[in-house]
Every structure is written in C-alpha cells, then in structure tokens.
Amino acid sequence: MLGLMRGAPALGRQHQRTWSTATTTATTAAAASKRVVRSTINDVRQLDDGARVAVGGWVKSVRKHKSVNFVNVNDGSCLAEMQITLPAADADEGASLDVNIADITVGSSLFVEGVLREVPGGKQKRMELHPDTLNILGKCDAQVYPLQKKYHSLEFLRENLHLRARTNTFGAVTRVRNALSQGLHSYFQDNDFLQLHSPILTSDDCEGAGEQFRIAKPDGKNEFFGTPTYLTVSGQLHAEMYACALSKVYTFGPTFRAENSNTTRHLAEFWMVEPEMAFAGLEECIESAQGAVQRSIKQALQACPDDIEFFNKNYDNAISERLQTLCDREFARITYTEAIEILKKCGASFEKNPEWGMDLQTEHERYLAEKYVGGPVFVTDYPSDIKAFYMRRNDRDAEGRETVAGMDLLVPKIGELVGGSVREERFELLEAKMRQLGLVPEELAEQAERSASGGSLDWYLDLRRFGTVPHAGWGLGFERLVLFATGMDNIRDVIPLPRFPGQCQH
C-alpha cells in the first residue's frame, strides 16, 4: 500500500492526516513507516486531476449501473461528498479491488486510496476518486440501521441522538456551531479579553436569573462541599470579580436552568458567553456585542459557505441574505421608552398590550426587529423595576420614571439574543438594593467573618468597597446564536445532546 502514496501531492503539513493500518503495536518508527496519509474530503476536493489521495468516510449513497458503481462518501470535514467510482464486478478492471459491492451499504465505512479524476461536463469543477485500494472498515446492516432511508424527520432524529451527527443537517449544524464559537473567541482575543473559566458549581444563590439545579448530598447526610451547592445560572458575577482586577474577561461555558420550560427556545443546559469590561459603559457594551456577533457570523459565512447555503435551501431561504446584511451595517438603537411608543402606535395587535413598565414579550421583540427595523436592534434603558439588582440606575427622566443602563439585542426570528448592562458600581446604591433583596446579611459582619461566609454575596460588594470602577458586560445564549445563524427552528437541534424536562439521554 505504501507504494501507492509515493506520488501523493504535497499538501501543507497542517493538511496531512495519517491513519495507521497497524494499530496493534503502533508505538515504533516501524509502525509509522507503514502509515498511509489520509486527507480530508474538504482538502481533496480542491486538488487537481491526477492527484493520488487516500480518504476515509461513511457511505451516503450507492448507485449501481451495468459497468460502474458510484459510491458517495462523507467524512464530516465538509458537506460535500466524494464520489468513488467503482468498476462493476464483471468489468475486468475492478477485479483487483476484491470487494463485494453488496457490502457497501449506506452507513458502512470505507478507507479508499486512488487517483482523483475530474468529472467531465457540469458548471462547477467536480472530482471523483478512482480507487486502487478499497477497504470496508465497518459494515452496516441495512435491515437494522436506523438511518438507512434518505429522509428523516427532525423528530425521528431527536430519538436517535447518537446517530444524528451522520446526517447532512447535523453535520452542518456542528460545523457552523464550531465556526461561530471560534469567531467569538477571535473577537475577544483580538480585543484584549482574557478567557475566564468560571465555575459550574457555586454556593451563590444568584437572584433573579432562574431556578437552580442542586447537587445531591452523596450520603444523604453531609454536603460534599459543606454548603448547599448549585449549578451556575450565569458566570456574570464571577466575571465581574475578574474584570474588577484584570479589566476585560469573558466566560464561555455551560449554564443551567431547572425550569419546566418545554419550548423550542429553552434548554436546561446551554452555553453562554459573558464578557465583562472594566472602565466601560453602555456604549462599550453595545459596541462589543455588535462586534462579537458580527465577527462570529462572518466566521460562519467564511468557513462554512456550503453549510449556510444548505440551510438556506432546506430550512430558511432568507438566512444567507439575513446573515450577510447583519455583517455589513451598524445595528439600530432605540430606548425602551421609544420602543413602547413605537409598539403603541404601530397598529399591530399583540396578545399583551404594550405599556411603559412592562417587560417586552417575544411578540414585541420580534415586531421591533422584524417589522420596525428589519434587522438587529438594541433596546436600551429599561425600567429598573423589571431588571436585575446589579444594573446601574439612570437618573430619573422628566416624568420621574426610573430606568437602568441596560440593553437587549433583539434579532429577527429569535427575539432577545443578547442582554447586558452597566453594573451598579456605586457602593451605597448597590448595598441598599441588595439588603432590600436579602442578598447580604442585615448587619455588616467583621471582615474575617465576611470572607468566610458562604452563600452571602457580600464578596460582590467588596468589589465596590475596594477600588470600584465603572464596568459593564453582557450575556449571549450561544444556542440562540446558532439558531439565528442556521435558520433552524428548534433549539434542541442546535446542541449535540439537548437536555430539557424529561430528557437527558446519553
């Protein structure tokens, strides 16, 4: 087999993949010398006629003809399949391959070496692989393989979570998800943010963000950690801890809600991105949210054009245009007070009538983004009564109403994608609010006791006690961004293994 690869094209080192054919004792240089270079289909399809390659993958379709068989293979590196052209058994040429075409079924796995040939005709350049060697690595019994058929409903695939990554849709979701994630990292790393690995387990009972899962007592008596312990609902407070020391940080990790929400927008476990910036106000909050979302979408458009086109064709035919437009322009901005006026005057009928002081419903959010703006819009300065305790209070307006320096980013189809605010950095104002909510003990304990007390958020006040700074941050529900970028409708279809009430399979 080695000889076959002598003429292998010089792919860049980072594109060379190897697969050991002798995995039994592959620890020595001898084993290494037996290896055959595997290339991804994504790399191979960009090579020219005559190139010698080896690819591995899973069979997507088999078309049998009189003198030739076409086997399409996918390896997950891209949406595109590589067509393997096999002479039929009765043709002389194919005898040397020594494979039974009946064993090549949908879902079986192959390792193939051979020569690339350009398929004549057609508008776009298309390559097929003429094999010298073809190994069937793993058969797949068509009688029992759940994904044997060509089309499967998303519902059916949700019941076969462990296999759904083998479909075009979930391969595309995984690639776009990866690109969106890397786009976010790139934005933050290029803008001086440090990634903060904030904890999942917490003894803070964080007010307002949602119901928390609790860790069971292992022996029914003792707490493992000595205090009641929960799964985090947000890394924000911990991000503030670090921003108030290192200026700019971001978290990117799983968060949890123990809420009985059976909707297409909610999960019990989902990933959040939460940047936090010191020496920053609402302007920085808005600019960084726009910058990060745009960078993330650009990365998906750039790295996964075929996947985006696939979603556009199969799931939402406005998605390509929507994503492109989003990258090209500034997001609109209106205040909450303006938003309520717009909603009151717009003439649309809502289930809940817009009134100053109410929280915006998804119907309102979508109207503003889809109908009024026709794109993403920041809504700022919400009434303080409907927002969390840590948001910075604005001066009262002319009518005596109190708002906070917060913002939500609303986008078409989704509604709220990002929520953020300036944080209340003024010790007296924050302390009064937190006492009112019972988040810190009524009597200020001594320093030593304060440090040791679990559960209390007094440590959060220390960030204002000692060298407080104006700071701001926001949170983005990552799965909502994946929904937005793919045009998929159900949040359970944009995370590898969805967790929601009644469902925690695998």
Add this chain to the structure above:
Amino acid sequence: MLGLMRGAPALGRQHQRTWSTATTTATTAAAASKRVVRSTINDVRQLDDGARVAVGGWVKSVRKHKSVNFVNVNDGSCLAEMQITLPAADADEGASLDVNIADITVGSSLFVEGVLREVPGGKQKRMELHPDTLNILGKCDAQVYPLQKKYHSLEFLRENLHLRARTNTFGAVTRVRNALSQGLHSYFQDNDFLQLHSPILTSDDCEGAGEQFRIAKPDGKNEFFGTPTYLTVSGQLHAEMYACALSKVYTFGPTFRAENSNTTRHLAEFWMVEPEMAFAGLEECIESAQGAVQRSIKQALQACPDDIEFFNKNYDNAISERLQTLCDREFARITYTEAIEILKKCGASFEKNPEWGMDLQTEHERYLAEKYVGGPVFVTDYPSDIKAFYMRRNDRDAEGRETVAGMDLLVPKIGELVGGSVREERFELLEAKMRQLGLVPEELAEQAERSASGGSLDWYLDLRRFGTVPHAGWGLGFERLVLFATGMDNIRDVIPLPRFPGQCQH
C-alpha cells in the same frame, strides 16, 4: 477632557478602547462624542515619548517624595505597571490636578490622561505617564483592604478568592491560562477538529472514570429528567459519538469528580480537553498530543513572556528552560513493559516496587520523566487489566501477556498530563467486555427499546454496529497543563475558583 485627546496616537482599531465618562444615558451619539479612548497598559508601554494616552487601573504602590509622587498602576493587560508621575501638592505644577494624594492608596482605582515620557537611564526603555487629568474612580480604605500589604501567602489568598486576581501571581496565572487555552484551540482548529460542546449533565453512568456527582430531585420525589442524572466525568464517549460521524472533534469543558481527594493535584471541578479522531491509531494519538501540548506552551511563551519570567523568578527557576526545551524536540516514547524494566533496574528506592501488571504510581511516573528521560515521555501499551474497557486490545506478547493500545504522557513535576488510547472498534470484543462489566443489558432488546433506554451504554455499541472505524483519542487535564506551564505547586492556585471537598466558595 475631550480636548486632551485630540493628539492621541493612532493605535490600530483593535487596540482602541473607549470609556464613557457619562454612563447615565450613554445611548446616543452625543454620549459617544464625550468618550475618551482608553488604552491598555500593555499597548501604551510600547508607544514613544510624547504620546498622549488615557489608562485606567488599580494602584499597586505609592512612593511619596518631596517634590514628586510615583504611583504605580496595573490594569491586568500585562504584568508591567505604568508609573504615574505626580507633582507633589506643594509644587506649583500639580495644583491643577486637584487630587488629594492621601486618597491614592493601594487598591484604589484611577483613570488617568496625559503624556508619556521616557524615563532617563536604565537598560530597558521605560515609560512614565505625566497626567493632565487624574480621576480617582474608587477609593480603597487601607485600614480594611485585605491586600494592603505587599506580600501575601498563597494560603491567605485562597481565603480571599474574590480579590486574589488583583495580585501579580493570579494576574499572571490568568493570562497564561488564557494563552494555553487559545493555543489548544489553535492546534485543533488548524488540524480540522471541530469543537464539540459535550454535555455536563448525563444519564450515562460512565464506568471507571471516577465517582459522579448526582443532581438532586427538585421536589424530593420526581427526577427533573425522568432518570438519575449525573455531572459528567468525561466527554470521551460523546466525543466518540461525533468522531464516528465527523472524523475529528474535541471537547473543552468542565468535568467533575465526587472523590474525597484533598491533594495538591485534584479538584472536584476541572477543565478537560478531549480530542477524538476517526481513521486514527496510536501514532495519531501520540502525534496530536505532542502537537497540541507544544502549540499550547508556545502560545504561552509567545503571548506571556513577562509572566513566564515572573514564575521562573518567583516560583520555579527551571520553568523557562523546561518549557523552551519541550517545544523544541520530539517527546520520548517507551512501552509500559520497557518502563517496568527501567524502574526495576534503576536502583532508586520506591514506596511501591515496580512489577509488571501494576499501575504506575506518581513516583514512578516522575522518575521516568525527570530522571530517565529528563523531559516528557509517552508510555504506551499498558496491561489491559488496569485500563478502561474501551481501550483497544493488542495481540498477546511472546510471554502471553495482554496489553492495550493506550498511552500516557508523563512530564516532569506533574507525572501524568495526558492519557489516551485507541478505542476498541471491534464489535464482538467490545460487547463481550461491556457485558462482563454490566454496561449493557444481558439480553439484547429490540431496536426501538434500545434507543429509548436511558442509562445503558448500548448506544455506544451502535457506533460499532453501524460502520465502525478505527479511532483514537486522549484527554488532558487542563489545570495540570497550567501547573506545568507556571511552575505553581497547588492545583487550587491555577483555576479561578477551586472546588474541592469542603470548599465551594462564591
């Protein structure tokens, strides 16, 4: 204040930071126009004499002299501090600043605008800032601020977790941690791996990896998910699910152990990196582990040279050389059988005598890495009896002993940094092993029932039932890499908020 910034140097757009001085209603263009560009100290220190800048930060030290005061400020963007040179109150020049120097104490926060001046003399170029405007954003009462003193023990700082990021050590740890993390992402992204956000919550009771935390029943009766639910101990099986569809994936997320380990090497919550590759054997496993670790360390050396030097000076004076050496050469490789022979013959006295069939202890691992190799070493082909069920069985050796195609990467000071293996892809062998361990039901249920059953690992067998492929992967305990790269001794000091038995503060 605006006028001051007219001559501001043209930093690249990605280096411009702004800080709104009016955060109350910062939603309009009017507010934007009032903003002053903040630069990070890391950017500012590379500018030239005469540049106009604005920086924000926390005071690290104040030195008062007769006619001048020196205030050192850090903003977390680098280890270096910016020296602010303030005329003393009785000097004419300083009167316009209108600050009381007594309010500038260690831990207080400042926002300063002015002109950079090169400090004359000294070997290295050093800049100081002559301010036109200085705002004390937050005072810090020296009487109660826990970090008032210059030196604090690591133990003391562990009791002040919410403030320790303000010290040089924990700033440096956070920056190096960020660089190591980005280095790993870069390696995987450049080598066609897709990041897989594998779940924290799982109904799989994963054999062998360690004790699991369980989620409490919310109302004491019903399980939220309908099945007993645990915190994951490893994303490997889920990574295999996706590698057996998309070829190359990696997880990077928190994992958990409910073990009563009170050591300097163990945490109850820690971050793991787990790549998984289809069409791969032990050779790819070893190559990718070396590549990823080297890339990660290189990133830290490149992005954080001052921090690495700080650790070298203050914590482990061999760290710079150790990291540099690691990047420059291939890691050594020996088999487990060779390792046992080496340990038997070496003449060193161990607490536990080396014998074929035993698991290597940390004392053995460190001997091999530190004394025998003097650097990182892969040990391969361990006895199958001491390794997990999913590792691929090798052929028996000449003496009839059975090993698996697994590897551990051992490094000086730490011992095991990476553990990986080829996975058993042969259905019959894996099924027999799993039945023996009770991981799948004795009787094979019907397809429909199999899919719906929670808790059983039968889905894992499906990956071999349908188009199985040779595949391999490894796991790296991220905090151990941070320990290795910083020379710190206690794992509790290299994660923002450590969780271990009896401790889950904040």
